[in-house]
Amino acid sequence: MLKPYVLGIDIGGTNTVFGIVDARGQVIASDSIKTKKHTNFDDYVKELHDGVQRLLEKNDAEDKIQGIGIGAPNANYYTGEILNPPNLPWGPIIPLAEKVSKAFGGIPVAVTNDANAAALGEMTYGAARGMKDFIMITLGTGVGSGIVVNGQLVYGHDGFAGELGHLIMKRNNGRMCGCGRTGCLEAYCSATGVARTAREFLEVRTEPSTLRNLQIEDITSKDVYDAAVAGDKMAKEIFNYTGTILGEAFADMVTFTSPQAIILFGGLAKSGELLMKPLQEAFDRSLMPVFKGKTKILLSELKESDAAVLGASALGWEARNRFDNAVNEVTGAEPEKA
Amino acid sequence: MLKPYVLGIDIGGTNTVFGIVDARGQVIASDSIKTKKHTNFDDYVKELHDGVQRLLEKNDAEDKIQGIGIGAPNANYYTGEILNPPNLPWGPIIPLAEKVSKAFGGIPVAVTNDANAAALGEMTYGAARGMKDFIMITLGTGVGSGIVVNGQLVYGHDGFAGELGHLIMKRNNGRMCGCGRTGCLEAYCSATGVARTAREFLEVRTEPSTLRNLQIEDITSKDVYDAAVAGDKMAKEIFNYTGTILGEAFADMVTFTSPQAIILFGGLAKSGELLMKPLQEAFDRSLMPVFKGKTKILLSELKESDAAVLGASALGWEARNRFDNAVNEVTGAEPEKA
Numbered sequence: 001m002l003k004p005y006v007l008g009i010d011i012g013g014t015n016t017v018f019g020i021v022d023a024r025g026q027v028i029a030s031d032s033i034k035t036k037k038h039t040n041f042d043d044y045v046k047e048l049h050d051g052v053q054r055l056l057e058k059n060d061a062e063d064k065i066q067g068i069g070i071g072a073p074n075a076n077y078y079t080g081e082i083l084n085p086p087n088l089p090w091g092p093i094i095p096l097a098e099k100v101s102k103a104f105g106g107i108p109v110a111v112t113n114d115a116n117a118a119a120l121g122e123m124t125y126g127a128a129r130g131m132k133d134f135i136m137i138t139l140g141t142g143v144g145s146g147i148v149v150n151g152q153l154v155y156g157h158d159g160f161a162g163e164l165g166h167l168i169m170k171r172n173n174g175r176m177c178g179c180g181r182t183g184c185l186e187a188y189c190s191a192t193g194v195a196r197t198a199r200e201f202l203e204v205r206t207e208p209s210t211l212r213n214l215q216i217e218d219i220t221s222k223d224v225y226d227a228a229v230a231g232d233k234m235a236k237e238i239f240n241y242t243g244t245i246l247g248e249a250f251a252d253m254v255t256f257t258s259p260q261a262i263i264l265f266g267g268l269a270k271s272g273e274l275l276m277k278p279l280q281e282a283f284d285r286s287l288m289p290v291f292k293g294k295t296k297i298l299l300s301e302l303k304e305s306d307a308a309v310l311g312a313s314a315l316g317w318e319a320r321n322r323f324d325n326a327v328n329e330v331t332g333a334e335p336e337k338a
Numbered sequence: 339m340l341k342p343y344v345l346g347i348d349i350g351g352t353n354t355v356f357g358i359v360d361a362r363g364q365v366i367a368s369d370s371i372k373t374k375k376h377t378n379f380d381d382y383v384k385e386l387h388d389g390v391q392r393l394l395e396k397n398d399a400e401d402k403i404q405g406i407g408i409g410a411p412n413a414n415y416y417t418g419e420i421l422n423p424p425n426l427p428w429g430p431i432i433p434l435a436e437k438v439s440k441a442f443g444g445i446p447v448a449v450t451n452d453a454n455a456a457a458l459g460e461m462t463y464g465a466a467r468g469m470k471d472f473i474m475i476t477l478g479t480g481v482g483s484g485i486v487v488n489g490q491l492v493y494g495h496d497g498f499a500g501e502l503g504h505l506i507m508k509r510n511n512g513r514m515c516g517c518g519r520t521g522c523l524e525a526y527c528s529a530t531g532v533a534r535t536a537r538e539f540l541e542v543r544t545e546p547s548t549l550r551n552l553q554i555e556d557i558t559s560k561d562v563y564d565a566a567v568a569g570d571k572m573a574k575e576i577f578n579y580t581g582t583i584l585g586e587a588f589a590d591m592v593t594f595t596s597p598q599a600i601i602l603f604g605g606l607a608k609s610g611e612l613l614m615k616p617l618q619e620a621f622d623r624s625l626m627p628v629f630k631g632k633t634k635i636l637l638s639e640l641k642e643s644d645a646a647v648l649g650a651s652a653l654g655w656e657a658r659n660r661f662d663n664a665v666n667e668v669t670g671a672e673p674e675k676a
Contacts, residue, residue: 083628084628131495132495133494133495133499147595149487149490149492149494150487150488150490150492152487152488154487154594154595155596156471156595156596156597157469157470157471157596157632158632159596160628160629161593162593162594162596163593163596163626163628163629164593164594166626167590167593168590168624169509170509171507171508171509179626179627179628180627181624181626248509251506252505252506252590253594255499255500255502255504255505256485256492256499256500256502256591256594256595257492257494257499257594258493258494258496258497258498258499258500259494260495286506286519288517288519289518290421290422290501290517291496291498294496295495
């Protein structure tokens with residue numbers, strides 16, 4: 001008999017959020033632990049398990065979990081591992097799926113990176129319901145992406161496909177990127193990128209700006225947003241600059257998979273017309289004629305507080321399916337229909 | 339009962355080549371007609387049909403064709419039409435699949451653009467056998483591409499995905515491209531692009547080159563190749579320039595679908611180390627660390643004279659399958675197994 005819930009777990013640099021999710025995409029209950037409290041991965045898994053167990057008991061859901069989906073930076077769908085995470089304390093290769101599945105008595109676990117999880121969440125419960133071809137772009141500290149083609153997430157031959165934040169947008173004198181190269185989209189169009197643009201504009205230009213009242217090294221994308229909303233000209237130009245690069249990048253993305261939509265998620269995506277207007281203009285101007293007017297740019301329809309858990313949970317249903325298939329291969333039984 | 343052959347048809351700007359192909363990828367027989375002899379599309383289809391009919395009769399294959407696959411510029415897999423072909427005389431919307439199927443008494447027809455057909459050919463009979471994720475790049479008059487993800491060709495929501503020849507490689511002062519924009523990969527790395535680079539180098543630079551003995555406006559990529567093989571320094575630099583841009587573009591492509599291989603086809607791809615050395619170097623240097631050393635750059639394994647027909651023919655098997663499914667939906671019959 002199929003169980004009614006999945007567990008979604010989102011491992012972020014600061015918090016690990018987990019939630020019980022039903023088939024209609026309702027987060028029944030959720031809680032979180034601090035990600036970096038334990039430098040030993042087994043201790044982290046134990047605390048995660050205890051936290052989840054408490055949540056399951058409180059919600060009378062102890063035997064109702066079909067599968068567990070986990071979104072984590074650099075997590076690999078094929079191997080179930082986290083590989084060289086820039087921001088987690090447990091070493092270069094973390095056997096995430098294996099250890100979590102073992103802690104939960106063998107419940108099937110599937111993992112992927114956070115942007116892929118966001119794409120799955122959007123496809124299962126959000127703005128991409130019914131779409132077979134779309135691209136999810138997450139604008140946070142970095143720029144992440146999840147690509148869906150023919151209704152399937154694109155993992156590539158090694159599980160690491162979909163690094164569109166690292167398309168090269170400036171081939172000469174590009175900014176240093178965290179990936180070790182220069183000129184990546186992420187170096188310009190993440191929250192961090194917006195702050196860097198602000199510092200660059202303030203240093204190179206001479207016109208007045210309310211941003212000059214702030215400590216230049218402490219400026220955040222939120223400061224730039226607030227200044228722009230208050231009418232600061234330079235702050236608006238920073239959003240123009242950011243949106244234009246994003247729009248040009250999106251036009252390149254369309255030449256790949258010709259998606260029905262590109263869907264934006266994350267803090268920066270909530271900048272409204274400040275970002276969306278120059279983005280849409282640059283996108284329309286930059287598209288190949290054959291693609292003009294076809295691909296929509298949309299905002300995520302998932303509530304931000306639920307999105308990470310929902311995205312990860314979408315993978316939990318798939319983890320169950322993979323398990324069923326494996327069992328069927330052995331037993332020859334017919335799969336149950338949901 | 340399944341029939342043993344498919345028909346592959348490649349519609350080029352000059353010739354239309356067609357061949358009878360068996361399941362092992364043998365071209366049993368082939369012939370061609372001139373593409374532009376008739377400005378009326380119905381007349382063209384009639385001549386094509388007559389030519390194919392003669393070939394079938396000669397090879398005792400009249401009732402042995404399962405399906406017809408056609409590769410043509412701007413052909414759309416979903417609609418079966420050719421849309422706004424730059425180089426064909428039959429108008430802006432050509433109902434290719436419908437008219438050809440009708441001419442052949444209802445044999446199922448599937449169409450796609452020539453680069454997608456090349457990718458299918460390579461996957462079915464060539465260097466990509468057994469691969470589920472690869473990118474085909476055709477270096478001819480233009481730069482075409484076919485992207486395969488999870489063993490399926492990527493068509494996108496509108497059937498026009500995979501225009502990687504139109505990734506923007508120069509965002510400032512880029513060359514005009516046939517698509518109406520500037521800076522596209524195709525403007526630099528096609529055969530035409532190589533000739534344009536030669537003209538640019540000859541005009542801007544002052545050093546001697548055997549290319550200066552030619553009429554500058556008549557220089558072809560073949561001239562540049564011959565000069566480079568004979569040791570001309572500027573001609574070699576033209577290949578370095580071309581290969582470097584290609585390698586950088588390939589590194590961007592890997593961030594999308596993380597393919598097992600990028601496979602090259604077409605005249606320029608046969609330039610050997612002149613092109614491949616700078617290409618591989620730029621590729622290795624430009625890749626994101628997570629992808630380094632994983633994606634191979636390979637040459638097509640299909641004989642050039644057969645490749646276009648083989649690629650198109652690979653789609654012929656699929657046309658048959660689609661037809662079977664359609665029939666089964668109506669009759670409820672089980673599909674036949676090949």
